Amino acid sequence: MKQETFYITTPIYYPNAEPHLGHAYSTLLADANTRYHALMGADSYFLTGTDENTQKVIQAAEKAGEDPRAYLEKIVQRFKDLYQLLNISFSQFIRTSDAHVHWPGVFEMWKRIDANGDLYKGEYKGLYCVGCEAFLTEKDLVDGKCPNHGTVPQVLSEENYFFRLSTYTKEIKLLIESDEIKIVPASRKSDALAFIGDGLQDISFSRPTRAVEWGVPVPNDSGQKMYVWMDALTNYITALGFGRGEVNMRFWPGIHVVGKDILRFHAVIWPAMLLSAGLPLPKAILVHGMIISDGQKMSKSLGNVISPFELISRYGTEATRYLLLRHVHPFNDTDITKERLDEWYEAGLVNGLGNLVARVMKMAETNLEGPIEKPAVDNFDPEYLQAIDDFNFQTACDVVWRKVGQLDELITTKEPFKLIKTDPEAAKTLIRQLLQDLYIVARMLHPIMPKTCVIIKESILANKKPENLFSRLDK
Numbered sequence: 187m188k189q190e191t192f193y194i195t196t197p198i199y200y201p202n203a204e205p206h207l208g209h210a211y212s213t214l215l216a217d218a219n220t221r222y223h224a225l226m227g228a229d230s231y232f233l234t235g236t237d238e239n240t241q242k243v244i245q246a247a248e249k250a251g252e253d254p255r256a257y258l259e260k261i262v263q264r265f266k267d268l269y270q271l272l273n274i275s276f277s278q279f280i281r282t283s284d285a286h287v288h289w290p291g292v293f294e295m296w297k298r299i300d301a302n303g304d305l306y307k308g309e310y311k312g313l314y315c316v317g318c319e320a321f322l323t324e325k326d327l328v329d330g331k332c333p334n335h336g337t338v339p340q341v342l343s344e345e346n347y348f349f350r351l352s353t354y355t356k357e358i359k360l361l362i363e364s365d366e367i368k369i370v371p372a373s374r375k376s377d378a379l380a381f382i383g384d385g386l387q388d389i390s391f392s393r394p395t396r397a398v399e400w401g402v403p404v405p406n407d408s409g410q411k412m413y414v415w416m417d418a419l420t421n422y423i424t425a426l427g428f429g430r431g432e433v434n435m436r437f438w439p440g441i442h443v444v445g446k447d448i449l450r451f452h453a454v455i456w457p458a459m460l461l462s463a464g465l466p467l468p469k470a471i472l473v474h475g476m477i478i479s480d481g482q483k484m485s486k487s488l489g490n491v492i493s494p495f496e497l498i499s500r501y502g503t504e505a506t507r508y509l510l511l512r513h514v515h516p517f518n519d520t521d522i523t524k525e526r527l528d529e530w531y532e533a534g535l536v537n538g539l540g541n542l543v544a545r546v547m548k549m550a551e552t553n554l555e556g557p558i559e560k561p562a563v564d565n566f567d568p569e570y571l572q573a574i575d576d577f578n579f580q581t582a583c584d585v586v587w588r589k590v591g592q593l594d595e596l597i598t599t600k601e602p603f604k605l606i607k608t609d610p611e612a613a614k615t616l617i618r619q620l621l622q623d624l625y626i627v628a629r630m631l632h633p634i635m636p637k638t639c640v641i642i643k644e645s646i647l648a649n650k651k652p653e654n655l656f657s658r659l660d661k
């Protein structure tokens with residue numbers, strides 16, 4: 187039987203500032219999904235990386251008074267550090283400035299789209315927001331400014347190559363309606379259909395070389411560089427060897443994890459590019475909500491930014507993974523505060539899972555002569571499976587913690603630590619049952635807290651209480 191493949195991607199992030207909690211969350215979602223499918227035996231590939239051909243990096247470096255290349259390297263390293271601290275199991279970290287790995291496939295993509303007659307030269311007159319790396323219309327503005335960045339867009343009048351996005355309107359609409367490109371959740375599918383509306387407009391796909399410093403050159407036209415989203419979206423296949431031998435193209439098509447802010451690019455522009463180039467379309471687009479803090483978007487000027495590094499140093503890697511996967515709503519916006527994070531940590535981990543493991547393992551170590559046999563569990567709870575199928579790790583965690591609660595309850599009502607004095611055999615049977623169930627809990631933790639999963643399983647099989655899993659917080 188052919189082994190199933192599983193391919194998932196994160197957005198490639200702009201390295202114009204320190205990675206923040208939103209980046210950590212998107213990447214963690216992809217990681218948890220990958221770990222689960224790899225465990226189930228799929229041939230898995232997990233791609234992440236950075237979107238580097240952007241003016242934003244140059245501007246940020248200038249603001250910091252640093253050399254742009256040096257600044258870029260520093261920030262990219264911060265993303266890599268974060269991923270290591272979060273135990274992210276990516277297969278590849280792609281960088282779009284990599285002329286060896288990324289550019290050949292981008293050239294190939296451009297050539298195919300061109301060969302299909304979907305590129306033409308024209309005059310672009312209008313507005314451009316560097317923050318969004320997108321062309322805006324008057325309608326998009328609030329008080330003459332970009333509503334996302336609060337900046338006045340550049341007024342452009344220049345020659346560009348245009349992509350005939352308009353010709354794909356009907357086809358893309360049908361593909362989304364029929365779930366051939368599955369957009370999760372359904373409300374985001376409606377959003378995508380709404381912005382397609384009655385028609386898409388052709389979009390600018392290049393900028394004059396003199397206007398942008400960094401970027402992939404347009405083949406056979408030294409006067410133009412590709413629009414950053416054109417090159418960025420193509421990363422999902424250049425990473426697999428598209429345009430340079432196709433070594434890993436068997437993984438395509440895959441699943442894209444994106445925030446709702448960039449759905450339009452993934453649901454419309456990217457599928458149109460693939461259609462034009464004669465390539466398969468993404469299987470699914472998983473759209474998560476935004477993490478907000480104290481009711482507002484996190485921003486430096488508001489001072490409500492919660493850094494993922496800060497979280498990891500307070501709670502540790504495993505707990506940070508848990509906090510984000512369980513408590514950030516998979517599809518809606520989630521408000522996070524430091525107080526709430528502390529509460530979630532104490533309740534779910536210190537008093538919940540950590541306490542249960544300590545109780546059960548203490549009883550087992552004291553009262554059983556030896557370890558139980560490795561439980562022969564061959565499947566997961568159907569509700570857990572369904573949740574993962576729905577990309578809903580919050581619900582998957584709820585299933586696990588419901589089980590944690592039930593085991594706690596069982597100990598409280600049956601009191602095996604007392605029963606051992608009156609009916610030792612019954613007590614031991616009960617403890618063995620608890621170990622079996624705890625093993626099932628541990629197994630379900632695999633994608634969420636991979637190290638904790640192993641620690642619990644090993645301690646069960648060695649009949650030895652592990653070190654305290656989650657320490658209390660310093661107030």
Ligand code: MSP
Nearest residue numbers: 197198199200208209212237418419444445476477
């Ligand atoms: N470079 C583009 C993406 C190109 S993909 C071909 C980009 N980069 S970004 O650095 O701005 O990252 C955007 C992504 O980061 C969002 O789509 C989302 O996945 C994540 N998040 C950014 N802010 C977020 C929150 N506040 N909350 C949750 N996720 C957020 O756009």
